[in-house]
Each structure stands twice: as structure tokens, then as C-alpha cells.
Amino acid sequence: MAATIHDVAKLAGVNPSTVSRVLNGKASVTPETRRNIYAAMAQLDYHPNSVARSLASGLSGAIGVVVDARDADAFSNEYFSRSLFAIEQVAQAMGYHVIIANSASRAGSSSVEDLMLQRKVDGLILPPSTVKPALLKKVGDFPYVVLGQPDTTGQGACWVDVNNEQGAALAVEHFYAQGYRHIAYLGGDQPDGFVKRRLKGYRSALHAGEAPLVLMTGGTPEGAATAALSALQGSCAPDAFLCNDNVTAFGALKGLKAKAFAVPGQVGLIAFDNYPLAEYTDPPLTAVNVDTSMLGEETARLLFQRIERRAVNRQTLLGTTLIERESTRRM
Template sequence: MSVTIIDVAKEAGVSTATVSKVLNNKPYISDSTTRRVMEVIKRLNYHPNAQGSNFKKKRTGNIIFLAVTQLHTAFHNPHMFEILCGAQNVIRNENYNVPFMGVSDISDAYESVKKIVSCNTADGILVHGSATSRLLIDFLDKNNFPHILIGRPPFATSSCWIDTNNRVSGQMAMEYLQTCGYFKIAFIGGPKSDEISRHRLQGFVSYMNINGLAIQEEFIKYGTYTKESGFSMMEELLSHPILPDAVICENNQIAMGAVHAIEKHHLSIPKDMGIITFDDYPLSQLIDPPLTVVDINVHEMGKQAASILLQKIKNPALQVPSFVTLPNLIIRSSTRSIKQEPLHHK
């Protein structure tokens, strides 16, 4: 038979109300009483009924991480799980569970959120960018349900979101390549419709324009986020009479394909052609040579999002401004070395 709070109270010689106050860190309980109760709890191996406690507090004890998941999501979008780990590190310290809810598409995400709110199965939701839609966010806002968006949505909203500045990422990549002595820079990215790729390209183009560098349209390629697409786009670049001396690859998969194409043409990295990519996945260090990357600390992003959401749960009326994080440069051997100090962006 399991140990109850009555057993603890009897053994410690106090009331059940005192045991409850000790468990909930309430004031006005003497240190000696607290120590005695905690010793009995440990000796009897007593575990409070979390469900009953949460019911009294009118809380579920759940904060849901909502995202669209498909085949190979973990491979193509490892950021999602790094963000989740960062969020979980903060949330579990507040005695919340973090159920992961994977849905098939944004329509499914909306229907799932409606059920969560109507059935009161969570106290808050972290909405990954893959699951974000105007309909979903408007519903959460209308019901004043605590939530934080991971990734800036492609529409105006009063909801709080957290994201990285991808335009600065593109500028940083271009600036560093120029510092290394590269001037004929190509950019190979994902689809034109992809917002992250578009913003990184805008940062690249902006830096080129500000610094009076010529932009060759044939040096900008669009494809998909695959190794095969990276290989194909790099092959196109290498078929031009004038070759780039460095390439900005929009993700690690594209970079892997690009490196294979460069090796096929017997060119040397970084001497003949420099390579820089974004996001420090484990893959970026496994490619030969290891890739220089413009990185964002997505684990920290998850922690920040969780901290804000906990504030919102305590005070749903709290207005928290959205904000962006800045990237940092990790220099490896896919780019030439430089003699001056590494770049610092504020």
C-alpha cells in the first residue's frame, strides 16, 4: 500500500496541512519542523500526488511543444529538437512536463490546439514555426492562452515570437569571406519561397551593394535543401567561364553536395574555393574539410522561449516584446585563414 500524506504527518507528529506547506515551500514553518518532515518523507519514500495537487492549483502540469513532423524531420531539421531540449531544461525545473506533439500539417496543428484549449490539457504551448498559421495564432490570442512562437511568423501579429536575424547571418558570411580575401562570391540556397533562405540572401546582397561589390546573377542559385541539389547547383557554377572563388551554402546538406562537386573537378578547398555555411550541425564538422559556419545557439533560444512562456503562464495578461538573437562565427578549415582578429557583431 502506498504511503499517504496522512502517514507522513503521523510519523512526523504534525498536521497534514503542515506537511503540505513544507512540500510547497510555504513560509512560517520552522526550520526544525521542515527538516523533520523532509526526513520522514525521504525515509517513507513518499511521493505527492501531482495530479491532485495540480487540480487544486487549477493547472495541468503540461507545457506542449507543437511542431509539424514528417519523415526524416530529425535529420532535415535538427534545430527543432535542440530548441526542445533547451526549453525542457528550463521547464522541468518548474515541475512541468513537456509533451512533444507532432502534427502532419498546419491544419492539423490548428485542430490540435483547439482541443488542447477546450479540454484544458496544457497550461501553455511553444509553437514551432513549422506549425504556425494565422488561424492558429488568432485562436490562441482570442482565448488569451499562454504561448510563444519559435520563429518569426510571415504575418503581423501581437503574439510574442523569438527568432534569429537571418539577414545579419548573410551579411556576416559575406563580410568574413571578403576578410579572407575572397571577392567572387556565389550563393546557393533553398527555394525562392523559403523565408530563411531569402533573408540570408538579402543579407548577402545588402553587404555586396553597400561595399560596391559586383553581384553576378549567375552566381546565385536556388534549389532544395538536399545534398543532391547542392551538387547540382555547384555543377552549374563550375560550368561558367568565370568561376567563383567562394560559395555561401544555405545549409549543411547543400554544402555537402557542393563539396563533392568541387572535389570532382579537382579543386582545392579552401585554396581554390572557400566554403561557408549556416548552423553548426554535427554534419558541418564531419565534412572534409570541416566547414566554417555562421551559427545560432538554438539551445539558448529554446531556454529563452521557455522562460518567457513561464512568465506568461503566471500572468497571461503580460505583454512581452518579441526579439531576435544574433549569430556568431565558427571558423574552421573550409575558408582561408586571416591574420586579423575575428569579426565581432553587436
């Protein structure tokens, strides 16, 4: 049987409460007593039971990370998992554990309730999709941070996101700087959430008089190829595509090459998100880089601030950078 605080206390010749005090570093304890207690703990290979600790103190030493069930799909995976690693990193440094749960309902109650009310985590990281007024009310002033900007129904939430608008503008400006003139947005389907913001950035960065051209792809790379090619057929054909994601860019690139369009000569291509393989296409893809590690890190930091004093309520946008590669190197 594992040693308990009582065993340690007995061996050290003190009261369990004293052991508890040295454990928590609160209150004052004689150096000698402290030494004895440490010795006893070492001798018994004592590990404080964090379950008991949680129950007694009301603090669980754990945070919950809710994952949008839909993010389990291939392309969101890496995006999310890098953030998750970063979150765990920060949590570990703070002495916290990370409990994950997908947002699908769980035995009747939602993951959020489950983590908050049953598992008693000290804070929550939520995906934007779950942030609805009803949820916000339920959460109340419980410490939470949304990883990603919620849509308008999530007003008042505390979140961290990447600046999609700025990222799109960055791409458009780069296109112009490289001499491209007619820039289309490829993959503007279901314009909610981050796509909406990217589109906004795209539109606002277009030169005056330039009409926005938003192409739907249906989310598949084949669709991207088709959409890009048919746009090129039309009058007023674009000479650059800002792609909503890597798959879109891959699909478009493949389609363009098949029809012998020169990239970057005739047509420029930029992908949102910088997937590891974007560097190895032919030509390598210029990409709007999102630092997902930092995204996770910032989110976790903010959460811990909120755990410490609930007052904090901040919305953070993280800047993106442009990784310039061959697919836009026209000069």
C-alpha cells in the same frame, strides 16, 4: 498503495490542509509541525500526486512543446533536439515537466488545442509553421512562445529565433575579407521562412554593384553540385558559395572537388548551421554557427516569464557566429 496527503496528516497528527501548506511553502506553519510533517512524509515515502494537485490548483506544472511534423526529417532533427534538451533543462529547473506532441492533428483537434484545453499545460512552445492568425486567436493570451520567427501571417506572436539575416551577412562579409568577390547563394529554394531571411541578409551585405546570384538546388546535394557547377560555367562565375545548409555544402563540395575546382583556392564555401561533421570534411567547412541550445534555453525562459505574468511579449533574435575553417582560408 501509495501514501496520500491524508496518511501523512494522520501520522503527523495534523489536518491535510496543513500538510498541503508545508508542501507549497505558503502560509505559516510552526517549525515543529513542519518537522513532524516532513518526518511523516519521509516515513511513508510520500510523493504528492501531481495530477490531483493540478486539478485542485488549476496549474499543471507542465509545458507543451509542439514539433512540426515535418521536422522529423533527418536534417532538422539535430537542430531541434538540441533545443528540446535545453528546454527540458530549463523546465526541470523550474519544476516543470515537458510534454511533446507533433503538430499533426490528433483525434480531431490540433495538438495545440489538445495540450492547452485537454492536457491543461501551463504554457506552449510552438513551431513557426503552426502560427497562423486562426491559431493565434485560439491561443489568445494563453502563454506561448514560438521557437523560430513566424512569417508575416503570424504578426504579434512572441518568438525567439536566430538572426538569420545577420548570419548571412556575417558570411558574406567574411567572404569579402578573404578576397572573394562574386558570392552566390546556394540553396535558395522556396524562399519562405528562414531561407527568405538569410537571402535578405545575403543581398544586403553584397557590395554595391554586386548582383545577387541565388541558385536553386531542389534541396538535394546532387542538385547543389549541379547548380554550383553550372554557375561556374557561366559568364560572371561566382568564386564563393554561401550554402543554405550543411547538406547543400556537402553536395557542392563534392561536386567541386570532382571537377577539380580548388577549395578554398578557386572557390570559397560557407555553410549555414554548424553540424558536428562540418569540421571533418576536406577541407573543413567554415560555418555560420547557430547555438541551438541557447535557442531552446531562451525560448523556455521567455515562456516561463510569460507564464508568470502574461504581459510580456517580446521578439528575440539571437546572434550567430562564424566558425572559420579551411573552406574559406584563401590568404
